[in-house]
Amino acid sequence: MGSRASSLLREEEIEDIKKETGFSHSQITRLYSRFTSLDKGENGTLSREDFQRIPELAINPLGDRIINAFFPEKSTEAVAGLILGAYQECHALHSLFSEDQVNFRGFMRTLAHFRPIEDSDKNKDPRVPEPLNSRNNKLLFAFRLYDLDKDDKISREELLQVLRMMVGVNISDEQLGSIADRTIQEADQDGDSSISFTEFQKVLEKVDVEQKMSIRFLH
Incomplete structure (x- = not known):
């Protein structure tokens, strides 16, 4: 498979x-080998079912939320661009509307959020976009795990749902509700009873996100 x-x-x-x-270069080729080993259909893409066969995700309480991160929704602008003829090739049409398939490049973009921050990342030219593994992008990735309805806010109910995923039946609903209420009370600065990304950043400003959201990839 590697060859x-x-x-x-x-x-x-x-x-x-x-x-x-x-x-x-070596990380990419070795991760591609891993990608193709997961690609049971041998069509150059992974389905949600392919990800669900990964043992580490199967046992992770947030496994489904992490898997969802590999399948971002297609933007209205991208769809409009396609309809207007911005993309001409048939495979572009297939790629745009295959919401339950991710290609290798999309796979690598998501994994890049977990690449440890190195000195070379900190010295990037400010005129180019910040790297996918920047502190801000790591926080945004984490925020989206909680923002279930993708409205750019974490509501009390969303926080409760994620907490239930994480702890199962080990804590009562009353205890979880208390945790959710306290979390929102501490984070909510504009009084809308939810947590925006800016508020999320503020709460985690002293947390070593770079370390907690890093995976040592193949060398």
């Missing part, structure tokens, strides 16, 4: 992914 992976990944694709994600 198949390296033979199908073109050098120009590797270079593009390096620039976009910050992964090294």
Whole structure:
């Protein structure tokens, strides 16, 4: 499987992914080998079912939320662009509307949020977009795990749902409600009884997010 992976990944694709994600050449080729081993249909994409077969995600209480992060919704602008002829090739149409499939580049973009921050990341040219593994992007990734309805706010009910996923039946609903109420009371600065991303950032400003949201990838 590894030889198949390296033979199908073109050098120009590797270079593009390096620039976009910050992964090294060897990390990309080895992660591609892992990607193809998960690709049971051998069609160059992964389904939700493929991710659910990963043992670490299967036992993670937030596994489904993490899997969802690999399948971002297609933007209205992208759909409009396609309809207006911005994309001409048939595979672009298939890619745009395959909401339950993710290709290798999308796979790597999501993994890049968990790449440890290095000195080279901190010295990026301010004129270019911040790296996917920046503190801000790591926080945004975490925020979206809680923002179930994607309205850019974490409500009390959303916080309760995620807490239930995390603790199961080990804590009573009354205790969970108390935790949710206290969390929102401490974080909510504008009085709307929910947590915005800015408020989320403020609450976690002293937390070592870079360390907690980092995975040591293959070298």
